[in-house]
Amino acid sequence: xxxxxxxxxxxxxxxxxxxxxxxxxxxxxxxxxxxxxxxxxxxxxxxxxxxxxxxxxxxxxxxxxxxxxxxxxxxxxxxxxxxxxxxxxxxxxxxxxxxxxxxxxxxxxxxxxxxxxxxxxxxxxxxxxxxxxxxxxxxxxxxxxxxxxxxxxxxxxxxxxxxxxxxxxxxxxxxxxxxxxxxxxxxxx
Numbered sequence: 735x736x737x738x739x740x741x742x743x744x745x746x747x748x749x750x751x752x753x754x755x756x757x758x759x760x761x762x763x764x765x766x767x768x769x770x771x772x773x774x775x776x777x778x779x780x781x782x783x784x785x786x787x788x789x790x791x792x793x794x795x796x797x798x799x800x801x802x803x804x805x806x807x808x809x810x811x812x813x814x815x816x817x818x819x820x821x822x823x824x825x826x827x828x829x830x831x832x833x834x835x836x837x838x839x840x841x842x843x844x845x846x847x848x849x850x851x852x853x854x855x856x857x858x859x860x861x862x863x864x865x866x867x868x869x870x871x872x873x874x875x876x877x878x879x880x881x882x883x884x885x886x887x888x889x890x891x892x893x894x895x896x897x898x899x900x901x902x903x904x905x906x907x908x909x910x911x912x913x914x915x916x917x918x919x920x921x922x923x
Contacts, residue, residue, distance in 0.1 A: 735762055796821030797853065799834040822851065826917045829857040833913075835867070835878075841892035842878060850920060852878070854913035865915040871908040881911070 735758045744750040745759075753759070760767040799820045822834050837850040842865075846852070852865075860866050862883035868890055869876045879890035882901065888909075890902040 735759070796823045797828070797832045797834050799836065799851070822853075824853045824917055825919075826853070828853060828855045828916055831856050831913075832916070837878060839878075841894050841897045842880075843894045845893050846878070846918060847920075850918055852915045853917040855916045856913035858914040858916055860911050860914045865918075867912040867915075868904075869910050869912050871910055876912060878915075 735755065737755050737758070741750070741753070741755070745753050756767045799822055824832055824834075832853055832855045835852050835854060837846050837852060838848060840848065846865075854867055860881055862881060864881050865878070866881045867876055867878055868881075877890070879892055879902070882889040882891050888904040890904065892899065
């Protein structure tokens with residue numbers, strides 16, 4: 735498309751409000767320009783992936799935005815009532831157990847930034863290299879990191895090269911994977 739990576743980044747980050755290449759992007763992504771710019775006129779594949787709800791139903795379409803997740807140190811998990819949670823649509827195929835978290839902290843930069851929204855699916859198998867939400871079962875604390883499996887051992891890795899803890903071994907700890915990140919995007923809500 736002859737569009738630089740820097741130009742794409744500025745569009746994704748919201749720095750470029752009216753990109754001249756919007757038509758090219760929409761065509762390449764097989765979506766409408768209105769959906770890219772304003773979130774209206776969604777593509778057919780997105781409409782098909784949403785739940786079918788009866789007109790009188792109290793259930794909202796989308797996946798619950800539960801809270802935030804610390805991209806840094808382990809932080810206590812806040813309990814949220816699902817019926818109170820704001821709901822967001824996920825643009826990729828996911829299970830009904832999917833939920834959304836807002837990133838806080840800088841340990842996962844430059845790929846994930848403060849206030850990014852991450853969609854987590856507990857039913858997706860995590861592999862070495864997956865971005866996951868990990869939970870310390872004994873302390874009910876969680877963090878957002880990359881899972882590394884090497885020689886049968888599991889580690890958590892921040893992406894930020896300036897982060898003080900380069901790798902966190904999980905040997906001997908009661909740590910479980912809550913879910914795998916299946917989609918991430920900039921938060922405009």
